[in-house]
Amino acid sequence: MENRYDRYKDSGIAWIGVIPEHWEVRKGKNIFKKEERPVRDFDEIVTCFRNGEVTLRSNRRIDGFTNAVKEIGYQGVRKGDLVIHNMDAFAGAIGVSDSDGKSTPVYSICTPRNDTEANTYYYAYLLRSYALGGVIQSLAKGIRERSTDFRYKEFGELFYQQPPLAEQQAIADYLDRRCSEIDELIALQEEMITKLQSYKQSVITEAVTRGLDKNVPLKDSGIDWIGKIPEHWNCTAFKRLLLEPMQYGANEPAEECDYNNPRYIRITDIKEDRTLRDDTFKSLPLEKAKDYILSKGDLLFARSGATVGKTFLYNEDNAACFAGYLIKAKCNKKKLVPNFVFYYTLSNIYQNWKNSIFIQSTIQNIGADKYSSMPIIVPPLAEQQAIADYLDQRCSEIDELIALKQQKIEKLKEYKKSLIFECVTGKRKVS
The missing domain is CATH 3.90.220.20 (DNA methylase specificity domains)
Structure with a gap:
């Protein structure tokens, strides 16, 4: 290690170990x-x-x-x-x-x-x-x-x-300076992540509201917060494109963790990137879960609290059911591509709709009735699939860039943590 002290001694304390000889x-x-x-x-x-x-x-x-x-x-x-x-x-x-x-x-x-x-x-x-x-x-x-x-x-x-007081001061001053520099680098990476996330949302919004053909004629959707949409697209209530009424989840406590039973999906299991956490796995016995079993392509909507409006597209191979603070929507796949709807819920248009709901109520709560009545833009089925496929590719590319930035942040944080430890414990000499 660079910048080590010339001599060290045993501190006499097992968990401290050796320290510079004059400390x-x-x-x-x-x-x-x-x-x-x-x-x-x-x-x-x-x-x-x-x-x-x-x-x-x-x-x-x-x-x-x-x-x-x-x-x-x-x-x-x-x-x-x-x-x-x-x-x-x-x-x-x-x-x-x-x-x-x-x-x-x-x-x-x-x-x-x-x-x-x-x-x-x-x-x-x-x-x-x-x-x-x-x-x-x-x-x-x-x-x-x-x-x-x-x-x-x-x-x-x-x-x-x-250490001697002057050395304590030198270490603190050095760490103030170096940590400030590292924090600036972290902040820069975080700013770039924010910009990438904003860009990703704009890509999604553009695709689900205007399609992939930039030259297609547009028409007024009739809804202020949606604006113009392609002339051959429709705008209708979400419930008209579902196979069945939206369903609330099971009102059961999350207690057991049995991988032989269906996973019990709760709001807290859904990460910001809309994947499931591995460390929060809970299950329900089949007898309790049977009325709430999910199928591939089912969409889950959070109905209250800080996560209201958060969505999750279920495409897992393992059996799962869902909890009461989530609402399930089962798309009629002859009319609606689930992945297209999922991307729709990640767009600015969906955020605008949520905000319009909250303006009408002092409580941030969106029930099945409101979700069912949500206006949704509907391209032809083949075009929905093309848009979903395009966004899978583009969002994957952007997510890879975001992941690289996050890795840099983690490395910077680990370096900062290591630097502080080495300096304050005498493993690294501050000159």
């Missing part, structure tokens, strides 16, 4: 003390996030947060404090506050016992590195019954590396 090892309670400051009237709430950011809640838009009626046990936080989320530290919720404010008792607020011995930014990097590497969780199992509970008492009893 020390000390318990957390001998490096930091826990603060218990009073709260001031003007203090705003400080929140610690899993990415290590510690900032005022007002600095970030956070859905789902509500202020407590009584702020019991709140404590003062100052800029530069080391903040540890007692219940979420294992996931990386450790950092240095960028603001003065107040926090709930779920946080341990720590400051150095001696400013000439400890740099909070270095120790934030060190603690987060151990947390994301599973060290805190594995060690905490032997300390408390709850493996994710990491209060000041636990923090204080563990041993940590202690």
Whole structure:
């Protein structure tokens, strides 16, 4: 490894291993003390996030947060404090506050016992590195019954590396700079993924609303949010193209995992790329599943919650049934190609329709009645198939590009994680 120190020694702590010869090892309670400051009237709430950011809640838009009626046990936080989320530290919720404010008792607020011995930014990097590497969780199992509970008492009893203060500062500064550069590269890849996803949606929308012939005459569809469509296409209610009324899924809890029984598909099983998760497999006994068995080409629509409108095209070889928060549509394949409809639900036109439904209701819920009445553009059957085949090819190409970007992001994240670990533990010398 490049930039190693000249000499190393055994730290005397099995899970720490060797450290640079001039570094020390000390318990957390001998490096930091826990603060218990009073709260001031003007203090705003400080929140610690899993990415290590510690900032005022007002600095970030956070859905789902509500202020407590009584702020019991709140404590003062100052800029530069080391903040540890007692219940979420294992996931990386450790950092240095960028603001003065107040926090709930779920946080341990720590400051150095001696400013000439400890740099909070270095120790934030060190603690987060151990947390994301599973060290805190594995060690905490032997300390408390709850493996994710990491209060000041636990923090204080563990041993940590202690380089000279100037070296701590140099490591923190180096990591700030390098991590910022890596984060910029990650953000660039994420921006490119967003653009590719937007382009993919535009390709889908263009194909399902205008077809593959750019010179075909157009006509007004009669619906504002659809606009013009090819002259020989029709626009009708979805229910007129189905073999049977749309069906709600089984109202059964997901309990067993028996691969000999039909898979029980729930909203949470459907990933953003519209494939099924492998790690959430649940099944239903055939007796309970028999009325909800899926056939190839069946479409599932999510009917409520944050995922309302999400769709899934069932083309699996293994038997499956579906849960109550999903609604099944069985296309009349003499009139409608299921894959064409699936792509239709990925288009901007479908999003426009969903938005028009939500405008009419304060609750984001789309039932079978609304899905059945959904206007849908209908090309001739052969043209539907040609469009679906074309989109299979084009979307596959775009998805491959997206996958490459995602792989780059994962490699960058792994490199960042490795770089931090090597620097804070003395495996790499920062000059």
